[in-house]
Amino acid sequence: MAAPRRNRRAGVEDLWWKTVRVDGKEQKVESKLHGSGKRWRARYVDDESRERTKRFDRKVDAQKWLDDIVASQVTGNYIDPVRGQITFGSFYAEWAPRQVWVHHTRRENDRLDRTVPFRDVAMADLRASHFEAWVKKMQDQPLAPSTIKSRMMTVRSILKAAIRDKALASDPSQGVKLPRTRRAEAAMVIPTSEQVGKLILCAENRFTLFIALCAFAGLRSGEASALQVADFDFLRRDIHVERQAQRIRSGVVEIRPPKYGSERVIAAPKELIDMAAEHIRLHVPGDDPQRWMFEGLNGNPMENNMVGGRWRKAKAAAGITDVKLHSLRHYFASGLIAAGCDVVTVQRALGHSSASVTLDTYSHLWPKAEDRTRKAASSLLDEALGSTAYPLRTEGLS
Structure with a gap:
């Protein structure tokens, strides 16, 4: 039988003094911990019904830390203090075996995990600067913009998993600029x-x-x-x-x-x-x-x-x-x-996952509005004039 979930609660307690009742009256007396270690302990129950605690020298610091924790729980930005200290590489080692990947994808992702410069950084300590430096390093190697984009997408999928596991409050890589990819027709x-x-x-x-x-x-x-x-x-x-x-x-x-x-x-x-x-x-x-x-x-x-x-x-x-x-x-x-095939026909023939993929790749090959206008006008001209060559009339013109 599963243990009942504990109600979410929080508070700050004094570890040096305790309240006792003497002759029907409450009074404070020294506890066994009096004078030993930090005086104030903040405690709360997390989303998994586990009690978390942290000690402070000052009550005001304990209360501020607790207020921040409670606010993060309410807003959905809570980070498990233990999970938040797990490194990027360690989290990947836990997460990767659960993924349904083909061999090639697993091999490439394992290789990426071994080479990212922030592999030994705790999840809670990751900053946008880590990813900006990484992108710049890849660009300087140089790697193709499409390769850099693909690697960043893989890293972001790991960060999203960390957010779901409460090891990360938000994605620190958001807003990091990537090199511009070449247009399809140029590449x-x-x-x-x-x-x-x-x-x-x-x-x-x-x-x-x-x-x-x-x-x-x-x-x-x-x-x-x-x-x-x-x-x-x-x-x-x-x-x-x-x-x-x-x-x-x-x-x-x-x-x-x-x-x-x-x-x-x-x-x-x-x-x-x-x-x-x-x-x-x-x-x-x-x-x-x-x-x-x-x-x-x-x-x-x-x-x-x-x-x-x-x-x-x-x-x-x-x-x-x-x-x-x-x-x-x-x-x-x-x-x-x-030959005039529409986008859905081309998508199905090529086995693209969606018509948008087909358009992203080949949109520049489809006739533009100007091309259709010229073709329609040319058809009208041929229909009206046929194959006869009509000279321009110049008489009466000055």
């Missing part, structure tokens, strides 16, 4: 159709389909690696994206759901489906529908390092240097947008 490299065709022609035979799937179905590298024969519906011309492959270490690959749970069915062109069928015929022996389309080591699908090596060979053979494998996904998205 994004979209290969030309000529470059994509050249990469496919110059790639190893076993890798040709891999490039095509990224360029003409928008697959992420890990999603393409984890494709099985059964994921291709040759009758309906669909590709089912149900998993991704991520390298843990050499020869060890983790199979898990696609990024952000983006399982989806991609409507593929006939030419791509035909390429997949030919790839199976030439390079995927056997009759097990669950066999990998791109097999690597130890019966696993190709891991990141193997994919990267084949991609670099294809680029070298094609004489192309500034295109990343992920750029093929941008190529696919730009093609859908140029």
